[in-house]
Amino acid sequence: MGSRRATIADVARSANVSPSTASVVFSGKTAVSEATRKRVLDAAAALGYSGPDPRAASLRTGRSGIVGVVFEEHLRAAFLDPVKTALMDGLTDAVAPLGAGLLLLRDDQGVGAEGGGASLGSAPLDAVVLVGCSGRLRESLDIVQSRGIPVVVIEGDAGPGIPQIHLDNREAQRQAASHLRALGHEDVGIVALPLDAQRERGPVTDDRLANATVAVTIERLAGARDVYPDAPAVSAAASSIDEGLSAARALLAMRPRPTAIIAQSDLLAAGVIRAAEEAGVRVPEHLSVTGFDGIQVDGLAPYELTTLVQPAVEKGRAAGDAVSRMLAGADVETILFECSFREGNTSGPVP
Missing domain, CATH: 3.40.50.2300 (Response regulator)
Structure with missing residues (x-):
């Protein structure tokens, strides 16, 4: 093939599958057998095919390099909150050594993304962090867990077995x-x-x-x-x-x-x-x-x-550290952070 960039058709031919099957492996939207998935990824790795999907960048590990972050509110509202932005700073710092990026989603009936695009059900995610989740938490958790994706919850009752980052x-x-x-x-x-x-x-x-x-x-x-x-x-x-x-x-x-x-x-x-x-x-x-x-x-x-x-930054960093440990196969425990009281000049004796 000389210097020509490999295509999905080349990968399909090499793996002895149809181009549609090869595409499905990269999109993650439909389940395929593990044997077929491995054959396609091995062929893509051998051909140097990077593909349109981010997961192709890490074929040897089978990871997409994407950590999903799910908010319970519109993203424009979330980022008007200084606490949320500080939390995201800590989370970003913690996942940086993984070479991972963050995909921001809204917890809209557990499946939708802001503006309609990627969703919890289809996005190629290595792990998910649920932030400030409300009553829709269970639906989001069900979707993530059904895909076998590690999940960490920041300040939400996720039930047993889910690592949580709590505040007192x-x-x-x-x-x-x-x-x-x-x-x-x-x-x-x-x-x-x-x-x-x-x-x-x-x-x-x-x-x-x-x-x-x-x-x-x-x-x-x-x-x-x-x-x-x-x-x-x-x-x-x-x-x-x-x-x-x-x-x-x-x-x-x-x-x-x-x-x-x-x-x-x-x-x-x-x-x-x-x-x-x-x-x-x-x-x-x-x-x-x-x-x-x-x-x-x-x-x-x-x-x-x-x-x-x-400690908003520390909360985000703890969530990112938990993601790293889970992807490495280590056990992760729930963490409780404490606040500190600071007296200013807006409180005084009863008049």
């Missing part, structure tokens, strides 16, 4: 609530992250909480209510300043008005502070505010949030 959400939130209790606060409100995939705004009723599926929200709410069992809560549609502003307006309209508000993220807390300024309520003289995450929020000066600092 309940204990950390309890610590912030205890801080407010020590300052004398009795009337405390909560601005919560979304409860489920529908991301509805509004008061967190018993019925809504009973049907909640987002583990992070549930755990942080439980931690706050360990200290303030009757604290009213309002759920936001996302972790953003605007959503915090909207939820805090509802809480500040209550009578008696809360003297402190626990926000489940720093972006939500920044929105709470804006709502207080809008209402002529001084922070922390008239209203104490706590956040969660420990991120840098632009435009928050002169305030420095009282918050829980979570």
Whole structure:
């Protein structure tokens, strides 16, 4: 063949299969026998065929060089969240030694990708990391596990046998609530992250909480209510300043008005502070505010949030390390990370 680049037809001829069968081996969309798959890959390796599919780049190992990352939200929303971007930084660093790239997917009925393209059911993946999964987690897990692909879950209840990267959400939130209790606060409100995939705004009723599926929200709410069992809560549609502003307006309209508000993220807390300024309520003289995450929020000066600092980069790195170990055939255990409490100037004694 001289210097001509090998084609899929050349591979099929060499492996003594049809071109369609050879294509199926590379696409991974239809199951073929292991013997046929090996024959095609061996022929491709001998011919130096790299193919359109990324898995051909690593024919000797049978790997695609792709780690799927599944989000429960639209990707544009995920990357507006500094915690998610920090987590992705850690994950990217950890899988880099594998020579692997990341394929970002949305957990849309367990199968779809953002914009419709690759999916959990067909993409050539070496491993999958599920991030912040909601009630659709089981469907996604079923798809991944049916393909025999290693999977790691970040902050989601994946059940036994699945390595998970956890954060001490309940204990950390309890610590912030205890801080407010020590300052004398009795009337405390909560601005919560979304409860489920529908991301509805509004008061967190018993019925809504009973049907909640987002583990992070549930755990942080439980931690706050360990200290303030009757604290009213309002759920936001996302972790953003605007959503915090909207939820805090509802809480500040209550009578008696809360003297402190626990926000489940720093972006939500920044929105709470804006709502207080809008209402002529001084922070922390008239209203104490706590956040969660420990991120840098632009435009928050002169305030420095009282918050829980979570190791977001380390969480992503731990997930990537778990992927590496699983691909090497090693056992991987669930990891629990802890937050650290940081007192700023947004909390003070009850007025």
